[in-house]
Amino acid sequence: MKEKHNLIVNEIVNQFRTLTKQTKRNSEKMLFELINSNSVLELKELLIAIDSVFDECPNCFYFLVNGYCESCMNEKRNSKKICVVSTILDAKNIIDKDVFDGVFHVIKGEIDINKNLGASELKIGELFDRIKDSDKVEVIVALNATFKGEITSNYLIQELLARHIKVSRLARGIPFGGMVNYVDKETIKNALKNRDKF
Numbered sequence: 001m002k003e004k005h006n007l008i009v010n011e012i013v014n015q016f017r018t019l020t021k022q023t024k025r026n027s028e029k030m031l032f033e034l035i036n037s038n039s040v041l042e043l044k045e046l047l048i049a050i051d052s053v054f055d056e057c058p059n060c061f062y063f064l065v066n067g068y069c070e071s072c073m074n075e076k077r078n079s080k081k082i083c084v085v086s087t088i089l090d091a092k093n094i095i096d097k098d099v100f101d102g103v104f105h106v107i108k109g110e111i112d113i114n115k116n117l118g119a120s121e122l123k124i125g126e127l128f129d130r131i132k133d134s135d136k137v138e139v140i141v142a143l144n145a146t147f148k149g150e151i152t153s154n155y156l157i158q159e160l161l162a163r164h165i166k167v168s169r170l171a172r173g174i175p176f177g178g179m180v181n182y183v184d185k186e187t188i189k190n191a192l193k194n195r196d197k198f
């Protein structure tokens, strides 16, 4: 019985891990906290509510709230300036800090040689499609200052230059290893303002 019990627990913890991208320890903590507080049903209702409110924008891959995309549908944003980020959270961080008046494109990850994750698995082709008929577009590459972020940035810059697109990237103000998601307002503001042009 103990074996079976453990098997079921492990399976659920693993599913939790896959879905939330948390460590095993955190997944266990969340699972048992839910059981302990008798809030599984409430969580179920919350997840259903989340599912009915949120969606993915088919144009920029930021999130929609009741069909509205802050990046694509806010008319005050300059659609000729496209900031490329790797996750929704990165875009949200820049939007919340109010330091950029352009639009976004979320590529949903970074090139990862170890995991065999190439550019074709990311929303990069969709970016090229999005800008192929636009005139005078500037793409600002705002990926993390990490090894994977650098590889992805270099790939994007080369591909965009080959397509004769004006391209720049965040200035080197972000220390190596820095994540766009965690950077404070002044740093991201300066990195956008003093961006390196190619």
Ligand SMILES: [Zn+2]
Pocket (backbone or CB within 6 Å): 057, 058, 059, 060, 061, 062, 069, 070, 071, 072, 073
């Ligand atoms: Zn959008």
